[in-house]
Amino acid sequence: MKAAAKAHTNIALIKYWGKRDEPLILPMNSSLSLTLDGFYTATSVDFRNDLSTDHFYLNEQFVTGAEKNRVTAFLDRIRAAAGKPDAFAEIHSTNHVPTAAGFASSASGFAALAAAAAKAIGLSADEQQLSILTRQGSGSACRSVYGGFVEWEKGTLSDGSDSYAVPVASANYWDIRVAAVILSSAEKKILSREGMRRTVDTSAYYPAWVDSIPNDLAAIKEGIAAKDIEKVGEIAEANCLRMHATTLAANPPFSYWQSTTVSIMQTVQDLRATGVPAFFTIDAGPNVKVLYTPEHEEKVRNMLQNITGVHDVKVSKPGEGVSYI
Numbered sequence: 001m002k003a004a005a006k007a008h009t010n011i012a013l014i015k016y017w018g019k020r021d022e023p024l025i026l027p028m029n030s031s032l033s034l035t036l037d038g039f040y041t042a043t044s045v046d047f048r049n050d051l052s053t054d055h056f057y058l059n060e061q062f063v064t065g066a067e068k069n070r071v072t073a074f075l076d077r078i079r080a081a082a083g084k085p086d087a088f089a090e091i092h093s094t095n096h097v098p099t100a101a102g103f104a105s106s107a108s109g110f111a112a113l114a115a116a117a118a119k120a121i122g123l124s125a126d127e128q129q130l131s132i133l134t135r136q137g138s139g140s141a142c143r144s145v146y147g148g149f150v151e152w153e154k155g156t157l158s159d160g161s162d163s164y165a166v167p168v169a170s171a172n173y174w175d176i177r178v179a180a181v182i183l184s185s186a187e188k189k190i191l192s193r194e195g196m197r198r199t200v201d202t203s204a205y206y207p208a209w210v211d212s213i214p215n216d217l218a219a220i221k222e223g224i225a226a227k228d229i230e231k232v233g234e235i236a237e238a239n240c241l242r243m244h245a246t247t248l249a250a251n252p253p254f255s256y257w258q259s260t261t262v263s264i265m266q267t268v269q270d271l272r273a274t275g276v277p278a279f280f281t282i283d284a285g286p287n288v289k290v291l292y293t294p295e296h297e298e299k300v301r302n303m304l305q306n307i308t309g310v311h312d313v314k315v316s317k318p319g320e321g322v323s324y325i
């Protein structure tokens, strides 16, 4: 009863921001992402008869506390689905993601864990079922089941059976780049889970956010179909700014940005004024991702690397979905 899987992170171009059901992780809005080849998690799950609890190792370190509890709670769902409530596992997960720099690894982490655990326990799940399972570990992770451009359809049913990711365009469909700009000091103070909860509960701008999504989604899919970097980039950047605006109108208000975050945003907009089609997006943290086409690689990379407060720039291409090792 052992299996191993690998999954890449994804960056949302249309953000998932807010839940309508917390335990099942059902979103208020549909979202759309690009899976990235540069960052991934590899996870093995071994269900063993001699275990009476799960043992979780992350980057070879034995993990206890909240992080381990989240993994166990997720495996409880897999055990329940498989009808094997007493099957406990040893889990080894390796993150090829700069987590210490405040980089999200939950998307690749839960996608790899779901795939490996489902296979190891003998649960036959197609990609759609795998996406539904993965979603219950971390919402954005359900998109990492697929490569390339991926939409997470929010669904309407209360049991979550129609809330899953669907592929929009495969990893080799369009050769574009995403530069992940990593800040020197990037402690994530408000987790996305808490941040989105506070925003849904208190932000006066939240209803406007939800209302804006259908147009953004339709337009960005047109842009992807036309391989139009200007259109895709403009919509992604505007959608990111609108998401972050909701946090400023929350009570108490908050922001994920640091001064370097704003410097990077300005640099990208300055670059654009010189004719380089580069666009930024930012998740629930201070790091910035920059979208552009490969012919601008050198210029974009040089500009980003020279910003004070930038620790590193890691460039990704579109990545593949979950695979078994």
Ligand code: DP6
Binding pocket: 011, 012, 014, 015, 016, 017, 025, 031, 106, 137, 138, 139, 140, 141, 192, 193, 282, 283, 284
């Ligand atoms: C801003 O998927 O980390 O990155 O479902 O609570 O685990 P949970 O949240 P998570 O939130 C991601 C939010 C985001 C936008 C996005 O990836 O769509």
